[in-house]
Amino acid sequence: MSARSLQARDEYRWISRIYDPLTGPFLDPIRRYMAEMVGKAGYGRVLDLCCGTGRQCILLHSLGIRAVGVDLSRGMLSVAKRKSPSSVSYLRQDVANLGFRDHSFQAIVICLALHEKPPGKREAILEQAVRVLAPGGRLFLLDFAPPAGPAGRALRLAIAGVERLAGRGHYANYRSYIRAGGLPGITAGFPLKREKGGIFFWGGNMELAVFSPQK
Numbered sequence: 001m002s003a004r005s006l007q008a009r010d011e012y013r014w015i016s017r018i019y020d021p022l023t024g025p026f027l028d029p030i031r032r033y034m035a036e037m038v039g040k041a042g043y044g045r046v047l048d049l050c051c052g053t054g055r056q057c058i059l060l061h062s063l064g065i066r067a068v069g070v071d072l073s074r075g076m077l078s079v080a081k082r083k084s085p086s087s088v089s090y091l092r093q094d095v096a097n098l099g100f101r102d103h104s105f106q107a108i109v110i111c112l113a114l115h116e117k118p119p120g121k122r123e124a125i126l127e128q129a130v131r132v133l134a135p136g137g138r139l140f141l142l143d144f145a146p147p148a149g150p151a152g153r154a155l156r157l158a159i160a161g162v163e164r165l166a167g168r169g170h171y172a173n174y175r176s177y178i179r180a181g182g183l184p185g186i187t188a189g190f191p192l193k194r195e196k197g198g199i200f201f202w203g204g205n206m207e208l209a210v211f212s213p214q215k
Contacts, residue, residue, distance in 0.1 A: 028055065030201050031111060034142055034208060035059040041138060043107035049095045049129060050113030054080025057088050060109075068105070070095055096124035103134040111142045112206075114186060115163075115177040116170060122177070126190055130213055139192065139211040144174070145182040147204035155203045183209050 035056065038046055044066055048057050051069030053076050060067040061084070068089045071077050077090050084090070093099055095113075108129050114122045129139055147156050163174040180186050183197070187209075197209035 027112070028059075030142065030206065030208070031056050031059055034109065034111065034140060035063055035065075037208075037210070038107055038109065038140060039063040039065060041107065043138070045105055046107045046109060047100075047105040047132065049108060049110045049125060051080060051090065052076045052113075054084045054088065054090065056109060056111050057090075058084050061085055061088050070098065096121055096128060098128045098132055100132045102131055104132045106134055106137045107140065108133055108137070109140040109142075113143070114141070114183075115144050115174050118169075118173050119176055119180075122186055126187065130190060130192065133213050135213065137213065138195065139213070140208070141183055141187070141211065142206065142208045143183055144178065144205060145200065145207040146178055152203035152205055156205055159202075159205055183207055187211065
């Protein structure tokens with residue numbers, strides 16, 4: 001992890017204090033569904049990459065799972081630490097260059113983070129996830145999907161509008177991610193087997209998929 005990357009401007013600082021009130025009503029039911037999937041799979045130690053304000057870690061902890069959250073934003077991590085039980089661990093690291101040993105975690109979750117990252121960065125994050133995931137473990141990915149059907153496409157316009165408000169760079173990354181085909185497109189070529197997919201939310205605009213590492 002380079003010193004330069006850790007000293008980079010915190011682009012999420014301004015929104016960290018209002019992120020949960022703005023997004024919680026819409027995202028918490030999906031996060032809870034995801035946490036329950038991890039819990040039912042029996043994984044006891046889970047890494048949350050790009051953990052943000054810690055909402056996913058808090059839900060995992062509520063199910064008796066030892067959660068470790070990683071993010072680069074000081075603002076987001078400050079909120080996460082303030083709102084979480086002390087037994088939830090948070091670390092400030094570049095998720096594209098993790099400081100964990102190979103095969104360190106039974107399961108990894110990445111929730112609505114890959115679409116924000118530019119090409120190259122999101123692939124680096126997935127490479128790190130594959131590296132630190134233990135054999136027999138699972139990678140749980142939740143992110144936007146290119147919807148099918150008129151209702152889904154109509155909602156997609158609203159989502160695109162919100163993504164545009166997040167800034168020019170953010171919106172460009174979102175569009176690049178959608179053009180790449182969403183989760184199926186960006187995970188292609190990685191040593192990952194799709195164990196479960198096709199779990200959609202928001203009229204098909206968001207997909208939850210589960211992958212296992214392959215030798």
